[in-house]
Amino acid sequence: MGELLVLIDHAEGQPRKLSLQMLAAANQVAGQTGDTVSAVWLGEGGAGAAEVLGRHGATKLYSWNSSDAFGYVTLPQVEALQQVIDTSGAQVLFFASTNLVKDVAARLAIRVEAGVITDATGVEVVDGKLQATKEVFGGELITRCTFADGVKQFVGISNNAFVAEETGGGAAELVEIDVTLSETATKAKVTSVEKQVTADRPDIAEAAIVVSGGRGLGSEDGFKLMEELADVLGAGVGASRAATDAGWYPHRYQIGQTGRTVSPMLYIGSGISGAIQHRAGMQTSQNIIAINKDGEAPIFQIADFGIVGDLYTVVPKLIEELKARKG
């Protein structure tokens, strides 16, 4: 019996939603292999999360309680994880398929001879081998990938691909670790951290619902309407490239071929025609709503519910309706 490691992604002492979803993915694999699931917490506040991580299936929690974990670029996390892998003998690591964590996995893979699969939306064990599902080419092809024999297996898990579940376990056993950083690890420094996300609105990658606006909004003001709709639904706000290029909304919310990929339970596109470049970033959403004046807009081809109409008439009414139904 071995250990499956889950690198916990966290903010302000709390595991992110994706971390609990990753534990669900690891539990699923452990159920097939008989392995146990261990969480790894790099940075401060790990001890406080032992209970919630245990409830979600982690039996052990390796914690490096140090502000150095994020004080330098990537390498402190790599070196800490390398130490955990070496001492635990773990062959499998689940990580968050997010920008900065993918770098940790990439660098670590070189050090410990691992294969890396990112953005997995499913995992299972087939003929004794770990297999992951991944969508490529903007969701046009669904692929299944596995690992070569004898290499360590790193699987990046996508947001919202798994449902977090409590397994009834008690607090994870805390194993404090100490890491002595190499000189190389402290070469690239983080000098400041700029938070730009509004505290009460989820990020588009994590949100179960994404409200997105495009060229059809006509102006920056349209995004106030998008935000109002998002806030009724507890949604994140995204934008098409046309809208971010016009300066109506910050670039980091751009969904599409060159921007970010989202795969929420519900995507609501307003004033978005749905050019292939945009669809490549959102067409794997589970449900798609489109509101657009142009009935010929390609987004209607993939919409589960489409309204051909003026978004400035429809969206305010929709907000009213939703507020009324929520009571």
Place this chain on the structure above:
Amino acid sequence: MKVIVPVKRVPDTAGEKNIDPNDKTVDRDGIESVLCPINEFSIEEAVRLKESHGAEVKVLLMGPESAQPILRKALSYGLDAAVQITDDALAGSDAIGTARAIAKALEGEEFDLVIFGNQATDARTCVVPAAVAEILGLPSLTYARHLEVDGDKVVVHREHEEGYDVVESTLPAIVSVVEAINEPRYPSFKGIMAAKSKPLDVKSAADLGVDTSQVGQANARAVLTEFEQRPPKEAGTIVEDDGSGSTAAQLADWMQSKKFV
């Protein structure tokens, strides 16, 4: 200063894509291939360093001979020279194998900065830049939405889900850029003409000293086993609003039936 911009040939997002069922690699026959759109941003950033710091910029591509038009396209933006790594032994490499080959090519070049795109639009794995940095023992300042070079120092604003981190390192370093970093320009006619005669250095795995037991499909650590086209979506409900916004209630009903309200 010397800058290298690794680029990738990818299937056009708007075109058809297929994976060859026999060898499980992207089937490039009869499909439209383009310079990865993210590379327009990494090339633009390099051109800006040419203008502001007098940087010499080389573009680097790993791929078959048929990918050379992609290198010429990159050169047409005003880059100085091109290096192509091409070898049958490299075909079908996974991200880690690709990183090993690119790292070997970089070892043979002089550079202060390597500027990748943060992802390629085909598989969007994102691991190559950091893996290359690891192999070369260099800092990886990836996902840059802002980049400044000052003497032997580079400062990058690294974009992530919650904002950005300001990070700094000495050169040489590996960076990758996100599309928020700049507004790419179009190649000029002069640039397109000049690109035809710029130096292109073609190298094999043996030329670079790539260990062929580490690259190629047979040595991939992550292996594609099966694939299928995404099943076509069933047609949804489309309603036409009469200008009164009355369809909003229908939409709210639908959202309620799906438990989004």
